[in-house]
Amino acid sequence: DTGVSQDPRHKITKRGQNVTFRCDPISEHNRLYWYRQTLGQGPEFLTYFQNEAQLEKSRLLSDRFSAERPKGSFSTLEIQRTEQGDSAMYLCASRGAGASYGQYFGPGTRLTVT
Amino acid sequence: AQKVTQAQTEISVVEKEDVTLDCVYETRDTTYYLFWYKQPPSGELVFLIRRNSFDEQNEISGRYSWNFQKSTSSFNFTITASQVVDSAVYFCALTFYGGATNKLIFGTGTLLAVQP
Numbered sequence: 001d002t003g004v005s006q007d008p009r010h011k012i013t014k015r016g017q018n019v020t021f022r023c024d025p026i027s028e029h030n031r032l033y034w035y036r037q038t039l040g041q042g043p044e045f046l047t048y049f050q051n052e053a054q055l056e057k058s059r060l061l062s063d064r065f066s067a068e069r070p071k072g073s074f075s076t077l078e079i080q081r082t083e084q085g086d087s088a089m090y091l092c093a094s095r096g097a098g099a100s101y102g103q104y105f106g107p108g109t110r111l112t113v114t
Numbered sequence: 115a116q117k118v119t120q121a122q123t124e125i126s127v128v129e130k131e132d133v134t135l136d137c138v139y140e141t142r143d144t145t146y147y148l149f150w151y152k153q154p155p156s157g158e159l160v161f162l163i164r165r166n167s168f169d170e171q172n173e174i175s176g177r178y179s180w181n182f183q184k185s186t187s188s189f190n191f192t193i194t195a196s197q198v199v200d201s202a203v204y205f206c207a208l209t210f211y212g213g214a215t216n217k218l219i220f221g222t223g224t225l226l227a228v229q230p
Contacts, residue, residue, distance in 0.1 A: 033217065042118075042205050042220030043159070056215045089157060095216075102149060103218060105159035 002026060004106035006092050012112045013082055020078045021109045025094030032075050033103060034067055036060065037089040046090075049075060082113045116141045118208050120221035127196050128229050135191045135224045137206030143167075145211035148182065148189045149218065154202040165189065166211065196228045 005024045013019050025032050030051050035043035046065070048056045051072040061067075064082075069075040079086055089110050093103040117140040127133045139148065150162040163173065165182050173180045177194045193200055203225050207218040 031216075035218075040222070042207070042222050043218070044220070045215075045217040048215045048217060050214075056217070091159065093159075093218075102161045102164045103216075104161060105151075107156070107158040110157070 004092055004094055004104055006090075006106040006109050008109055009107060010110050010112075012114065015084060015113055016081055018078065018080045019082060019111065020076055021090055021092075021111075023075045023077070023092030023094075023106060025074070025092070026096075026104060027073075029094035029096050029104075030072065031095045031097070031103075032069060033093040033095075034075070034077050035091040035093065037091055037108070038087075043091050046077075079111075082111075084113045087111055087113045116143070116146075116208055116210065116219045118206050118219055118221035120204075120206055120224050122224045123222075124225045124227070126227045126229060129198060130195050132192060132194050133196050133226065133228075135193075135204050135206075135226065137189045137191065137221060139187050139189065139206070139208050141187075141208060141210070143210045143212070147209050147211060147216075149207040149209070150180065150189075150191050151205045151207060151220075152202045153205060153223070159205070162191075193226075196226075198228050198230050201226060201228045 007022045032049040034046040037043040049069040064080045067077045089108045091108045093105045095103045119138045146167045148165045152160045181190045203223040205223045207220045
């Protein structure tokens, strides 16, 4: 399978706990995105990496959120001190160089904070 | 500011009917890309088509066709002879061509239910 993969697919956690999600992009793609999708809404941009550099962060990404892409390959998204409002689907996407390329999405990680 | 509007929240059709999903966008940019994605119940967003702002030719791919009209800022999607497997949420999205990020701005989606 050469698509974008995400792990875990589902995560249930208690409020106040920390969670970490992983995304493995398509191998030749150097651009990586994180989005968040809540019920009944379209995905909303969170952050963007080009290789290992995090070049843009959305205002949605509060101080409790941190993302890394240490070697320009896989990426992690960590949420500290989770809140119920963090419950959502977290989507990762990657694309190749050049704006004409579409973004290819992984299956997402569904987070439920109880 | 960039914005995508999908006014149709839900559409229900019977199999073999044709259906059109509407997408209206707002942008001050002169160069941009428009996309359609399909999100089946499994949750994964599936890329369907990309169209750049310089190309207003309509496109057909099998049962799918897209109508891009800059004059009305619309990028509508038609499924001909719909099938039950077409049931999904469909999202229209927009990105600025020259930006460093090329992040996607999504509409709120249209839930299409195709009844057998």
